[in-house]
Amino acid sequence: MMNDRLISDTLRTLHEKAEADNLLRLEERKKAAAVGKVYGHRWETAYLAVGKPEGEFLYFIANVSGAKNIVEFGCSFGISTIYLAAAARNNGGHVITSDLEQNKVEGARHNLREAGLDNFVTILPGDAISTLSSIEGPVDLLFLDGAKELYLPVFNMLKPKLKRGAIILADNADKEEVREFNQLLTSAPDEYITSFLFDGRLLAATFI
Numbered sequence: 001m002m003n004d005r006l007i008s009d010t011l012r013t014l015h016e017k018a019e020a021d022n023l024l025r026l027e028e029r030k031k032a033a034a035v036g037k038v039y040g041h042r043w044e045t046a047y048l049a050v051g052k053p054e055g056e057f058l059y060f061i062a063n064v065s066g067a068k069n070i071v072e073f074g075c076s077f078g079i080s081t082i083y084l085a086a087a088a089r090n091n092g093g094h095v096i097t098s099d100l101e102q103n104k105v106e107g108a109r110h111n112l113r114e115a116g117l118d119n120f121v122t123i124l125p126g127d128a129i130s131t132l133s134s135i136e137g138p139v140d141l142l143f144l145d146g147a148k149e150l151y152l153p154v155f156n157m158l159k160p161k162l163k164r165g166a167i168i169l170a171d172n173a174d175k176e177e178v179r180e181f182n183q184l185l186t187s188a189p190d191e192y193i194t195s196f197l198f199d200g201r202l203l204a205a206t207f208i
């Protein structure tokens, strides 16, 4: 993929913007704490994106598995989506993703066009609980990276559409809000083989 100039240039710029946004929000959080205020994310502008190593892992795993029907919950400005779409293009497949924020949907569409990958992605604007309810299976790879408290309901909704051998990936797997979702997978070793990668941040499982 890194041989593709459009993709690597777009990703470099986006990772830089995401990092700058992280630093800005860190500063704002510190300032808010100093005056006893509770800091709230600006959801419509925050990237909250996967880092480059996780992104490259998404690309790697989607490639080696030959995933064609890829579904993502939460695209933000499209960084993770670019990694998944690059693999979908290689595999003759497609990504369906969703985001609640219209501004991010437009940003992701723009960034996918810049990367030359817009023909390999459909972005459904709105709440994934309704937008992803209509997707057709069998799903080869599911990536969860939207609101953490919705991992479990989104997963339960999509489980009947997962093919046997499907790959399930979830970012922020080290957060308290996703404990129940993690437990669902780890407590059923006959159904799922589950690992925690990147210091526990990424859950990677197979539906057996």
Ligand SMILES: C[S@@+](CC[C@H](N)C(=O)[O-])C[C@H]1O[C@@H](n2cnc3c(N)ncnc32)[C@H](O)[C@@H]1O
Pocket: 043, 047, 048, 049, 050, 073, 074, 075, 076, 077, 078, 079, 080, 081, 098, 099, 100, 101, 104, 126, 127, 128, 129, 145, 146, 147, 150
């Ligand atoms: C962590 S960010 C996604 C980052 C993205 N996967 C990346 O790596 O570039 C989470 C995103 O989920 C979106 N989101 C939160 N709740 C949602 C919902 N119910 N339906 C769809 N998107 C949602 C947020 O707007 C936010 O952009």
